[in-house]
Amino acid sequence: MLYEHLxxxxxxHDTAVIAPTAVISGDVVIGANCQVLHGAVITAEGGPITLGDHVIVMENALIRATAANAVHIGDHTLIGTLASIAGATVGDEVFFASGARVFNGSVIGPRCEVRVNAIVTRRAVLPERTVVPIGWVAAGDPVRLFSPDQAEEIAAAQPDLDFPGHVFGVDRDTPDLMVQLTERYGSSLARHAHDVQL
Structure with a gap:
């Protein structure tokens, strides 16, 4: 399903194949010979999304841009089932395995691999050919890789994380943080009420 948004x-591209149950919304450019499979969602929430040529987006994957963080996916990249990419820049020939998670402001260099259930934290920068092992976490610039049992080290590697401030414009110390966050974000998402199915 295609939607006009904002x-x-x-x-x-006329050679791309989009499954009828995929959702493509807003300022999205999909290049030649791309495949977007059933249940995938590609949604430009105020910022643009560009998929290069020969990109494959598997079932139920999510690609989301924001006003603060556009998305660019390089040529010959595969985004596995249930993977999600939010506001990231991705080079050519990258492999995201099932369940991989990539957060806002991160940069994934060419020919990287983000394996099953691995996480790339906000603003992490992966040099060319970096491999993030199954279930591991990539954080920082320069990037450091952590096993899932290193919670304290992961937190220390990203001291300026401030996800509520960066993504939602709400100070983490606000007493009613979740009230502010959900009301602001809900108001932004409500703009979909005026989307037009194409």
């Missing part, structure tokens, strides 16, 4: 329509 006045922007998806632009899809």
């Amino acid at each position: 006045g922007a329509r998806p632009r899809i």
